[in-house]
Amino acid sequence: MSATPFMDALNRYGSVRKAATATGTRRSTFFDSLNREREALLAIQNAEEPAMVPVRSPSKPTYYIFTAAVKGAAVHADFLKNLQAYARHLGAEFVVGPLTSVGRQRFAEFDSSEFAPEVVPYLTQEPIILGDKIRFSPELNLTPTMVKPLQGLQTYTKKLWGIFPHTKISLETVATHKHHPAKFITTTGAVTHPHYTPTKAGFRAHFDHVHGAVIVEVTKKGVWFRHLTPTNELDGTFYDLGYIVQDGKVEWSEGVSAVIYGDIHVEKMEEKVAKATWGFGKIRSSEVFTPLVDHLKPRTQVFHDLMDMTAANYHELDDTFKRYARWCNNESSVEGDFDTARNFLKDVAEKSEYNVVVDSNHEYFIRKWLLKFDPAAKEDFENIESYYKLKLAILYSVRNDQPFSFLETILRCAYEDDEEMDDVLDRFRFLKPDESFELHNIECGWHGHAGPNGRRGSKHAFKFVTEKSTIAHLHSPSIDSGTHVVGTSTKMDLGYNQGPNSWAHTHGIIYPNGGRALVTMSDGKFWATQGDLE
Numbered sequence: 001m002s003a004t005p006f007m008d009a010l011n012r013y014g015s016v017r018k019a020a021t022a023t024g025t026r027r028s029t030f031f032d033s034l035n036r037e038r039e040a041l042l043a044i045q046n047a048e049e050p051a052m053v054p055v056r057s058p059s060k061p062t063y064y065i066f067t068a069a070v071k072g073a074a075v076h077a078d079f080l081k082n083l084q085a086y087a088r089h090l091g092a093e094f095v096v097g098p099l100t101s102v103g104r105q106r107f108a109e110f111d112s113s114e115f116a117p118e119v120v121p122y123l124t125q126e127p128i129i130l131g132d133k134i135r136f137s138p139e140l141n142l143t144p145t146m147v148k149p150l151q152g153l154q155t156y157t158k159k160l161w162g163i164f165p166h167t168k169i170s171l172e173t174v175a176t177h178k179h180h181p182a183k184f185i186t187t188t189g190a191v192t193h194p195h196y197t198p199t200k201a202g203f204r205a206h207f208d209h210v211h212g213a214v215i216v217e218v219t220k221k222g223v224w225f226r227h228l229t230p231t232n233e234l235d236g237t238f239y240d241l242g243y244i245v246q247d248g249k250v251e252w253s254e255g256v257s258a259v260i261y262g263d264i265h266v267e268k269m270e271e272k273v274a275k276a277t278w279g280f281g282k283i284r285s286s287e288v289f290t291p292l293v294d295h296l297k298p299r300t301q302v303f304h305d306l307m308d309m310t311a312a313n314y315h316e317l318d319d320t321f322k323r324y325a326r327w328c329n330n331e332s333s334v335e336g337d338f339d340t341a342r343n344f345l346k347d348v349a350e351k352s353e354y355n356v357v358v359d360s361n362h363e364y365f366i367r368k369w370l371l372k373f374d375p376a377a378k379e380d381f382e383n384i385e386s387y388y389k390l391k392l393a394i395l396y397s398v399r400n401d402q403p404f405s406f407l408e409t410i411l412r413c414a415y416e417d418d419e420e421m422d423d424v425l426d427r428f429r430f431l432k433p434d435e436s437f438e439l440h441n442i443e444c445g446w447h448g449h450a451g452p453n454g455r456r457g458s459k460h461a462f463k464f465v466t467e468k469s470t471i472a473h474l475h476s477p478s479i480d481s482g483t484h485v486v487g488t489s490t491k492m493d494l495g496y497n498q499g500p501n502s503w504a505h506t507h508g509i510i511y512p513n514g515g516r517a518l519v520t521m522s523d524g525k526f527w528a529t530q531g532d533l534e
């Protein structure tokens with residue numbers, strides 16, 4: 001007997017109605033059975049893993065550039081020309097995933113003649129696995145009008161990172177064991193222009209349509225990817241790290257507009273992140289290493305959750321065990337935390353023309369410490385002088401009932417007699433609560449802990465806000481509509497995040513044309529060739 005009797009009957013009789021009648025089955029039962037056979041067949045097809053593309057070496061990256069094209073849509077010719085030029089420059093494979101936008105997407109007929117002729121040579125519906133790290137999955141043929149194209153795909157590529165061709169750019173991380181790198185899944189953006197029906201779904205999809213592509217770098221040791229997005233629909237120019245690709249030419253471009261770092265939590269910073277980002281920490285003499293900030297030369301650096309406020313963690317005020325552990329590890333001194341922040345600010349102040357510190361929730365740990373803690377009652381003589389000094393400084397600041405930066409106030413108080421530190425602090429703009437800081441019409445002044453209308457922040461809370469934004473706070477990077485979320489610069493274990501973890505060491509870049517990308521550390525670098533002579 002055939003393993004697919006209902007599919008066979010459908011093929012023989014031509015319609016569900018006729019096949020159900022001929023087999024003596026109720027039409028709804030026949031239809032359900034037919035769908036079960038199709039799902040089972042698909043599961044078998046998915047179980048057959050595609051061939052893996054081997055990567056060349058531990059250090060020389062294999063490059064791919066992936067994008068999407070919609071059936072019947074005109075191609076963005078200048079963007080395509082620039083993507084091809086960049087692929088030639090890097091020696092990258094250029095691959096386009098076709099989107100046919102028909103009903104039962106998994107079983108859609110694929111006819112390459114229905115696509116813009118310029119992309120036909122690059123179309124494939126076959127999955128591509130690079131090394132044992134990342135999978136490009138055009139076989140899903142996602143519908144271009146999908147609002148949440150990544151929904152349900154968190155585990156589709158199993159342990160591999162996943163890239164899915166789609167017209168909207170979405171990105172999220174998938175939780176893994178805390179001590180393993182988080183898994184990334186993302187969509188690509190499209191090389192074709194918007195092409196939708198005049199319906200609500202069509203207009204909404206047009207709004208979310210992004211010209212874009214993803215560059216992937218894989219070595220035997222690591223995997224990296226970044227989005228390539230032109231912001232000008234007319235010329236298709238895009239940036240990637242230090243390069244500008246314009247008029248089919250790849251040239252060096254001096255400096256990006258901004259780098260928005262993953263949450264700093266300076267007392268809990270991961271040493272590898274500090275080394276790869278600013279060049280701190282031990283670098284072996286045999287290693288030539290250009291830190292991210294010296295390569296990208298940002299005009300503005302943006303810092304979130306600058307301090308962890310470890311010694312003033314109000315969650316642990318009554319936890320004798322944790323306070324004792326902090327004391328044993330030399331983490332119980334508030335002054336010690338400030339000194340760590342002072343050293344960091346001195347080291348990074350000269351790295352850009354403008355430095356912005358966003359008003360963030362962790363700085364308010366010390367506010368609650370000042371309100372709730374009694375160092376005399378707890379005999380915390382290590383911090384008792386700092387406590388009263390800082391409390392007085394805050395009392396002076398609240399007299400005027402004007403918004404002020406809590407962090408700036410306490411740092412200036414802590415170092416009031418230190419002229420050098422005073423000059424360092426003058427190089428930083430500390431944003432006040434709800435103070436706006438816009439770059440290229442992207443709001444960069446929200447940390448992310450406070451959502452609309454006084455609600456708590458989340459990655460979804462900002463996508464229905466009018467302004468485009470780059471926020472932080474969540475430590476799990478993501479992209480959804482106009483909201484980019486950076487990751488963290490901290491160690492992966494901060495004591496309170498027990499269980500699986502989707503945090504990642506991810507910084508955000510804003511290019512001179514307003515294009516944005518997230519870069520994530522893998523194998524101690526933020527891109528494959530970081531550390532080579534640049």
Ligand SMILES: [Fe+2]
Nearest residue numbers: 263305362473
């Ligand atoms: Fe944070």
